[in-house]
Amino acid sequence: MSPEPSSVEPSDLAARAAHTHVVVVGGGIGGLVAARECAKVGMRVTVLEAEETLGGSIRRVDLDGVTIDAGAESYATRGGLVRALVEELDLADRIVLPKPGGAWLAGIPGVGAAPLPVGGILGIPANPFQPDVRRIIGWSGVWRAYLDRVRPPLTIGHQLSLGKLVASRMGAKVRDRLVAPVTTGVYSASPDDVDIDVAAPGLNAALTRVGSLSGAVQTLRDDAAEKASEAQAAAKTPGAAVEGLSGGMSTLVDALAADLVRLGAEVRTGVRVRTVRKTGARWSVETEVAAEVEVTAEESGESAATDPLEPVVEELDADAVIIATPESAARKLLASAVPALATTESASSPEIEIVTLVLDVPELAAAPRGTGVLTVPGSHTAKALTHSTAKWGWVRDAAGARQIVRVSFGAQGEPAATAGLDDAAAADLARREAAALLGVAIAPEAVIASHRGRFIQSQPASIIGSGGRRTAARAAVEAVPGVAAVGAWLAGTGLAQVIPDARDEADRLRRALLWDGES
Incomplete structure (x- = not known):
């Protein structure tokens, strides 16, 4: 039987933790939370993120001088665990509630648009x-x-x-x-x-x-x-189904990253993980970083250019790994170390696109259709619209006289209508959809700025059969000592599910490493 944590001397535990190296592959919220849980007990932690920025589905974008969410814009309050993390990171003063106003439905046969019933x-x-x-x-x-x-x-x-x-x-x-x-x-x-x-x-x-x-x-x-x-x-606080953060949800990512650095963790971006291999009781993580060399005009005889070189490859040795990538990447990385994972069923993960528009349309200041619009399937190419300046006070204050809307495309079994378009065409489709959904004319010249974001959406926990798929995949991973996997594909979509799941998985792994002696 494994010793209980209370039976381990604190000095022994601290020494064991200091000599335990955990590599976290993926710098989304799940990976950052899991990494923080390991770093909090003194483990040596290295976070590797392939993109140049952390956050995964939580992203920020600067449009015409306004910094706003380009991905997830809020979190569900159920359970209180996301708020607890926000408070741990000293962000409680940034918590904001959406403005009242409600959503509308569009595409109703014979009606057009109407407020969503209460x-x-x-x-x-x-x-x-x-x-x-x-x-x-x-x-x-x-x-x-x-x-x-x-x-x-x-x-x-x-x-x-x-x-x-x-x-x-x-x-x-x-x-x-x-x-x-x-x-x-x-x-x-x-x-x-x-x-x-x-x-x-x-x-x-x-x-x-x-x-x-x-x-x-x-x-x-x-x-x-x-x-x-x-x-x-x-x-003694008002209730709400969702909350946001003034300045955007990326402030949560920034706070997690800063806390990891404070705890002594190493956070590296722009690093792609090639392979993850189990070698005996240890793990080998092979990474690559793009290398470039600048060729001057004098050397080339032409204009200055940047030529790509062979990527720099590095091998990291670890006691354990936490895979915090989307499902397809996680399955590839774990193919050799967790062969049983290949026998479990994978879920369909649709590609969702969100086009954010900054508009000069004064008529929208009155929020003619509340804080957003949902569509009757088949009636519009967009599935939903969020009127950000009507929904969030901090966005309205930052935008001034401008209006900001987010138009969403794509669903399970239905590719995004913007998928085959270039950015300009996608923005124009979003403009036309926004005009139709909001019932207000939006001329092409009214679009001040736009941003297009692509997201792979993990299958929600509420989809029939997803619970069994997630349980089987999690069991396959947990059967192999020294590895854990976190993220929406195992926890279900939404921070209210991803964050507690990441904490639980990190706790399971660190207990095995520190108290059970596994590595």
Whole structure:
């Protein structure tokens, strides 16, 4: 039996930690958090990031003098673990809440655009007769949804698919016009592919208990409101589903990187990892760094140029490695060291593109369609739009008279409409989509600046079957001593899942290294 941490002398533990080298491959949030957990106990830590900047899906961009988020712009507050990290890093004074205003739906047949109804869960209404619900699904949709109240509940087993449950209980219009825009915007997935027990825990059980889906929604909302009220009273803070950071989410990346340096870790960017090999009880990490030499005009007889050389290759020796890359890269790096991983099923990871526009359109200052717009699938080439200057006070203050919107393209099984376009064409498509979604004319000359970001989105935890895939992959990795893997492909998407998972995996690894004596 392994000794408990309390049975190890602090001096022995410190000495063991100081002689333990952990290499972290990947400088996204998962990798930085895992690296920090190891560095906190005195381990020697080296972080290797292939890109020139850290952060992964958290990125910043400077557009016309305004520095804003180009990737993830907020974090879910559930569990409180992300906020706890933010507070640990002395960023509590930067926490901001989104402005009230709500989202809209666009592409509604016969209606066009309308505010997203309030009082539902994942778009499922608690009361289909609400005027804002009726406006979207029409009277025929309302009466079809009302049948949910008179149909017998599910008493044997339950439906796994959110979309199939909604369609069977409340009809296709509720599924297609209310639920599908939400799941596509939040999970980049069709409601038919969403696991209801993961996306809305307790909904199936509440349906059986109260006898209707709309009643189950109301029950869960009442329960959540009561718990939120108690939590707010205890914490003396307002509740919110998401929070952001003034100055952008990259301030969290900067703080993590600075803390790693303070703890003595080495953080290197622009370093690509070629291979990861297990050699006995140790690990070998082969890296390469691009090398360049400047050739002067006098030497070449032409204009000055920069010629590429063979990359500089380096071999790092480590006691353990943490792989914190996207799934495809992680599987390649671990192919020889964790052969069982090849027998597990990989998930589809769509490429998402976000085009950020800085606009000179004064009409948008009134936030004509709230803080953002979701689209009915098939109605627009964009899946969603965020009106950043309407959603975040700090963005509005930084932008001055300008307006900033972010237009998102791509979903599970649906490539981004911008994928085959050059940057200029992608920006122009985003401009036209923004005009259509916001209901305001946006001329080409109104675009002051633009930025296009590409992201590989790991499969959300709420997709049917993803839990089994993640469990099998994690088991394969954990069976090999001295290695861990973190990130959204194993934890599920979102910082509220990635951060605690990275902490847990780092803790598992450091316990094995320091207290169990494994390496």
